[in-house]
Amino acid sequence: MMNNPGLNCPKCGQKIAISIEQLISKSEIICPACGLQLNVDGEKSANALGALKTFNEKLKSAKQ
Numbered sequence: 001m002m003n004n005p006g007l008n009c010p011k012c013g014q015k016i017a018i019s020i021e022q023l024i025s026k027s028e029i030i031c032p033a034c035g036l037q038l039n040v041d042g043e044k045s046a047n048a049l050g051a052l053k054t055f056n057e058k059l060k061s062a063k064q
């Protein structure tokens, strides 16, 4: 079972599908559901980013 990488909007809970590459290259993410703007380098997104990195590592190991 595999989920698409992404993070949940802290405001509306909508899953925002975004790749690690997008997260790194973009300075902000906009929720498609409520329009909330997330700053990638903010403290609140650090946990989500960490979770994404963990997910990406699991994905890599799963592909081996």
Ligand SMILES: [Zn+2]
Binding pocket: 009, 010, 011, 012, 013, 014, 031, 032, 033, 034, 035, 036
């Ligand atoms: Zn939202």
